[in-house]
Amino acid sequence: MCGIAGIFSFMRDAPLPDWASAEVQRMIQLIGHRGPDELRYFAAGRAALATARLSVIDIVHGHQPMPDPTGRYWIAYNGEVYNYPELRAILIQRGHAFRTESDTEVVLKAWIEWGPEALSRFDGGFAFAIYDRERQSLHLARDRAGKRPLFYIRNRGTIAFASEMKAFFACDGFAFDWDPDQLASIFTVWTPVGEQTGFRGVMQVPAGSVLSVDEGEIDVTPCVDLPERTAATTSLAEAAETIRELLDESVRKRLRSDVEVAVFVSGGLDSTIVTKLARDHQPGRIRTYSVRFDNNDFDETTDQQEVVARYALENRAVTIKPGRIADHFEAALWHAEVPQFRTAFVPMYLLAQQVHADGIKVVLSGEGADEVFFGYDIFKETVLRASWDGLDPATRRDRVSSLYPYLKHFSAANIAPLEALFSRTSGGVDDPLYSHRIRLENSGLSRRLVRSNLNGQSALADLAERSGIACLNPLRRAQWLEWHTLLQGYLLSTQSDRMLFAHGVEPRCPFLAPEVLEYVAGLPEDILLSPRFEEKFLLKKAFADDVPARVLSKPKWPYRAPDAASFVGSGNGRAVAEWIDAALADESLQDIAPLEAGIAGRLRDKVLNAKGVLSQSDNQAFIFLLSLAILNDLYARRRGLARFGQSSRPVHRVTGVSDAAEAGAP
Numbered sequence: 001m002c003g004i005a006g007i008f009s010f011m012r013d014a015p016l017p018d019w020a021s022a023e024v025q026r027m028i029q030l031i032g033h034r035g036p037d038e039l040r041y042f043a044a045g046r047a048a049l050a051t052a053r054l055s056v057i058d059i060v061h062g063h064q065p066m067p068d069p070t071g072r073y074w075i076a077y078n079g080e081v082y083n084y085p086e087l088r089a090i091l092i093q094r095g096h097a098f099r100t101e102s103d104t105e106v107v108l109k110a111w112i113e114w115g116p117e118a119l120s121r122f123d124g125g126f127a128f129a130i131y132d133r134e135r136q137s138l139h140l141a142r143d144r145a146g147k148r149p150l151f152y153i154r155n156r157g158t159i160a161f162a163s164e165m166k167a168f169f170a171c172d173g174f175a176f177d178w179d180p181d182q183l184a185s186i187f188t189v190w191t192p193v194g195e196q197t198g199f200r201g202v203m204q205v206p207a208g209s210v211l212s213v214d215e216g217e218i219d220v221t222p223c224v225d226l227p228e229r230t231a232a233t234t235s236l237a238e239a240a241e242t243i244r245e246l247l248d249e250s251v252r253k254r255l256r257s258d259v260e261v262a263v264f265v266s267g268g269l270d271s272t273i274v275t276k277l278a279r280d281h282q283p284g285r286i287r288t289y290s291v292r293f294d295n296n297d298f299d300e301t302t303d304q305q306e307v308v309a310r311y312a313l314e315n316r317a318v319t320i321k322p323g324r325i326a327d328h329f330e331a332a333l334w335h336a337e338v339p340q341f342r343t344a345f346v347p348m349y350l351l352a353q354q355v356h357a358d359g360i361k362v363v364l365s366g367e368g369a370d371e372v373f374f375g376y377d378i379f380k381e382t383v384l385r386a387s388w389d390g391l392d393p394a395t396r397r398d399r400v401s402s403l404y405p406y407l408k409h410f411s412a413a414n415i416a417p418l419e420a421l422f423s424r425t426s427g428g429v430d431d432p433l434y435s436h437r438i439r440l441e442n443s444g445l446s447r448r449l450v451r452s453n454l455n456g457q458s459a460l461a462d463l464a465e466r467s468g469i470a471c472l473n474p475l476r477r478a479q480w481l482e483w484h485t486l487l488q489g490y491l492l493s494t495q496s497d498r499m500l501f502a503h504g505v506e507p508r509c510p511f512l513a514p515e516v517l518e519y520v521a522g523l524p525e526d527i528l529l530s531p532r533f534e535e536k537f538l539l540k541k542a543f544a545d546d547v548p549a550r551v552l553s554k555p556k557w558p559y560r561a562p563d564a565a566s567f568v569g570s571g572n573g574r575a576v577a578e579w580i581d582a583a584l585a586d587e588s589l590q591d592i593a594p595l596e597a598g599i600a601g602r603l604r605d606k607v608l609n610a611k612g613v614l615s616q617s618d619n620q621a622f623i624f625l626l627s628l629a630i631l632n633d634l635y636a637r638r639r640g641l642a643r644f645g646q647s648s649r650p651v652h653r654v655t656g657v658s659d660a661a662e663a664g665a666p
Contacts, residue, residue: 002034002035002051002052002053002054002064002076002077002078002079002163003028003031003032003033003034003035003051003052003078003162003163003164003501004028004049004050004051004052004076004077004078004127004128004129004150004161004162004163005024005027005028005031005049005050005051005076005160005161005162005163005167006024006027006047006048006049006050006076006129006131006138006160006161006162007020007023007024007027007047007048007158007159007160007161008046008047008048008131008138008158008159008160008161008213009046009047009157009158010154010157010158010159010213010216011046011157011216012046012136012215012216013136014046015045015046016043016045016046016047016048016158017156017157017158019172020043020048020158021041021043021048023048023160023170023171023172024041024043024048024049024050024170025039025041025050025651026170026646027050027160027162027167027168027170027171028041028050028051028052028162028167028651029170029646029647029648029649029651030164030166030167030169030170030646030647031052031162031163031164031166031167032052032647032649033052033335033501033502033503033504033647034052034054034078034163034164034501034504035051035052035053035054035504036052036054036504037053037054037055037059038052038053038055038063038652039051039052039053039647039649039650039651039652040053040063040064040065040651040652040653040654041065041651041652041653041654042065042067042074042653042654042655043653044133045131045133045136046131046136046138047074047131047133047138049065049074049075049076049129049131050065050076050651051064051065051076051077051078054361054501054504054506055258055259055361056080056257056258056259056361056362056506057080057084057101057102057103057104057256057257057258058100058101058102058258059258059259061099061100061101061102062100062101062102062103062104062105063654064076064077064104065654066100066102066104066105066108067656068108068109068112069097069099071133071656072132072133072134073108073111073112073130073131073132073133074130074131074133075104075107075108075111075128075129075130075131076128076129077104077107077108077126077128077129078126078127078128078148078150078163079124079125079126079127079128079143079147079148080103080124080125080126080506080508081103081106081107081122081123081124081126082123082124082253082254082256082508082513083121083122083123083124083253084103084106084107084256085256087106087110087121087122088106091106091109091110091113094113096109096112096113103124107122107126107128108130110122111130111139116139116141116210116221116223117223119141119143119144119208119210119223119224120223120224122143123250123253123513123514123515124143125143125145125147125148125507125508125509125512126141126142126143126147126148127140127141127142127143127148127149127150127163127205128140128141129161135214136214137212137213137214138159138212138213138214139210139211139212139213140152140161140205140210140211140212141205141209141210141211141223142205142206142207142208142209143207143208143224144207144208144223144224144225144226144514145207145208145368145483145487145488145492145509145512146206146207146208146488146489146492146493147492147496147497147507147509147512148163148497149163149164149204149493149497149498150162150163150204150205151163151164151165151167151168151197151202151203151204151205152202152203152204152205152211153168153171153174153201153202153203154201155168155171155173155174156171156172156173159213159218160174161205163501164335164337164498165197165199165202165337165635166334166337166635166640168202169638169640169641174201175636175638176199176202176635176636176638177199177200177201177636178198178199178200178592178593178594178632178636179198179199179200179594180450180451180452180593180594181452181453181454181459182196182197182198182199182459183198183339183450183452183594183628184447184450184452184454184455184456184594185454185456185457185458185459185460186198186338186339187339187341187443187446187447187449187450187456187624188440188443188446188447188455188456188457188460189440189443189456189457189459189460189485189489190341190439190443190485190486190489190490191338191485191486191488191489191490191493192204192338192489193459193460193463193484193485193489194206194459194463194484195220196459197337197338198338198339199635205220206220206222207484207488208222208223208224208225209221209222209223210223225467226479226480226483226517226521227514227517227518227521228521229472229476229521229522230521230522231522232522232523232524234523234524234527236527236538236541237541239523239527239538239542240538240541240542241542242519243516243519243520243538243539243542244542244543246513246515246516246519247273247277247510247511247513247516247542248277248280249513249515250510250511250513250515250516251274251277251278251281251364251510252277252281253513254364254508254509254510255278255281255282255364257361257362259361259362260287260359260360260361260362261278261282261362261363261364261508262286262287262288262289262355262360262362262363262364263275263278263286263287263288263289263363263364263365264288264289264290264351264363264364264365264366265288265289265290265304265307265308265313265315266290266291266300266304266366266559267290267300267301267302267303267304267306267307267551267557268300268303268366268551268556268557268559269366269369269536269539269540269543269547269551269552270366270367270369270370270375270511270536270539271307271365271366272307272547272548272551273366273369273539273543273546273547274364274365274366274510274511275288275307275311275313276311276543276546276547277510278364279311279313285314286311286313286314287313287314287315287316287358287360288308288313288314288315288316289315289316289317289318289351289354289355289363290304290315290316290317290318290351291317291318291320291347291348291350291351291559292304292317292318292319292320293319293320293347293561293562294319294320294321294322295562297562298320298560298561298562300557301317302550303548303550303551303554304317306548306550306551307548307551310548316354316358318347318350318351318354320347320350320561322566324346324347324350325343325346325347325561325562325566325567326566326567326579328346328349328350329343329346329566329567329626329627329630330630330634330643331349331644332345332346332349332499332502333627333630333631333634334634334640334643334644335349335498335499335501335502336494336498336499336627337498337631337635338489338493338494338631339624339627339628339631340490340494340623340624340627341446341490341620341623341624342560342561342563342619342620342623343561343562343563343566343623344495344559344560344561345490345494345495345498345499346561346566347561348495348496348499348500349499349502349503351499352499352500352502352503352505353502353503355500355503355505356503356504356505360505361504361505361506362505362506362508363500363505363506363507363508364507364508364509364510365496365507365508365509366509366510366511367487367491367492367496367507367509367511367512368487368491368492368509368511368512369511369536369539370482370535370536370556370558371479371482371483371486371487372479372511372512372516372517372520373511373520373528373535373536373538373539374475374479374525374528374529374535374536375535375536375556376482376535376556376558377403377404377556378435378436378439378478378482379435379475379478379479379529379535380399380403380529380533380535381403381422381435381438382434382435382474382475382477382478383474383475383529383533384396384399384400384403384422384533385422385425385426385429385434386426386429386434386474388422388423388426389426396419396422397415397419399533400415400418400419400422401415402533402555403418403533405555421438425437425438429474430470432461432464432465432469432470432477433457433460433461433464433481434474434477435474435475435477435478435481436460436478436481436485440456440457442616442617442620443456443617443620444617445603445617445618445620445621446617446620446621446624448596448599449595449596449599449600449603449621449624449625449628450594450595450596451594451595451596452594460481460484460485463484464477464480464481467480469481473525475525475529476525492509496509523538535556536556540552563619563620563622563623564607564610564614564618564619564622564623565614567580567626568580568607568608568610580608580626581608583626583629583630583633584600584604584625584626584629586601588629588632588633589601589604589629591632591637592628592629592632592636595628600625603618603621603622603625604622604625606618607622
């Protein structure tokens, strides 16, 4: 529901430097788009905290930064904890009094009561900072899925933190500089891993962790992650009934709001289930939003229309025509801040723009269902490769031929090469990265764009080793890796949080409720992914009578958008290609220190002069290259400030407990 920023002095018993108050105001103005309703800050002792508020819960009294009644603890909070009424009741029983109806105050009191253990009690997406004036300590925390971002740097004897990295433009003495080893990892894994951001000296608080600064030391403690695998005995019918109840409760909680809540409708199973449950709890008007394409390879309009008719929805669609992705690529990257491997985040940027224009602040989405319920091809690939040697040739061919129905270049003619690939990669099942080996190999071209001594896989391998996932079976290992890479680093970050909050819109994800995660962790895998490779088998059984037959029966159709073709396709013309020529000119590529300019130039020429269909590796590498070149201009060369500016909205100062508690707009 907000953006947060702050500065904390490493020097104990010494006040903040004189420049800190002005600097934290500039920081929050740079990310003011996250909270269009008010900008406020507090500065005292060793800390300055600031918030850009998107008012969703207790609009009148939920101002931030917020103190406890004694003024000892102060919180700057971004996000929502959906089970806040239940936690509030528990805290009242334990002697806490409340003066607002906001979840912000519940989070603060929960921290006072339980400390870091509170994270395991929260059902929500959040990032927050808590300053303890008595102990002179700072604590930064994020939810287990990493739905809300939180970055930090060391600068001039302080730690500066913010919801988005662009806030650090306000920090004197700091400059964005690429880290080649991190870039090599991002180009290989597709997303940042752990604390990575792509820039030297800029780190992110890992998902599910608490970063504490006390006595001048930074300590990062993991608190919550994916639930541990448990063994449970249940039937498919029992599991279907339970998951219906859990998802219904999850949607009900995520409809808690003092403002209207809308729903994203993609035409797929996940968003349709969310829409159905939201409709059950909101029998009146419900607004929904969809992305459509004028290219049938990506469009799901027919499925969306089926859902809209089934539930009598008021739907608005944003259609992506040739040139729209290219026209808005730079603006979307300004918000994404990290090199990207695909363009699908740009249509989401445009969709959020429309949502904001319609006055909507909150939307529900189906993110997380594929990771939790084994919806992606990588899960089927993992099971198939691991069982390959025990399958007869006919079964192998049948399983391979059913994997990629949405990709035209995978057809009957490709069966032999695909069989050879699976045969070659079926061994080494004990490798922690086994499930992702094909993906990592296919990233070889992207990886070669970056000059680094690392192979690009080491950061992920180290994280997997520290996390002890070797004890998991191959399918659960694949799930863990997807959770800590594509879900956290791209889907919940770039494609969801960053694109929506660019326009002051908050996304909520019912499939990622802790109760859902914990229940699914105990289910047999064949209830989730059927022996016949039917993905999201449990969800389909649970909602078979509630979802349009067309949506229920269609194979997995991942949300995608045209990649290189968005910029150099025949439908776009040279007007688009001209700015690409400038962005990828030899002098621009040579300005990016970690880039292998020669390899980059050859890739550029190959893509811009391509006559036929580009391979997935070429598409991916080209988008990485183009996004890196643009981000280098926006961040390393600092030109983004002039192009996208800084908010001139005033930042109201909170001076004490009474000021923070006053009602009404500042």
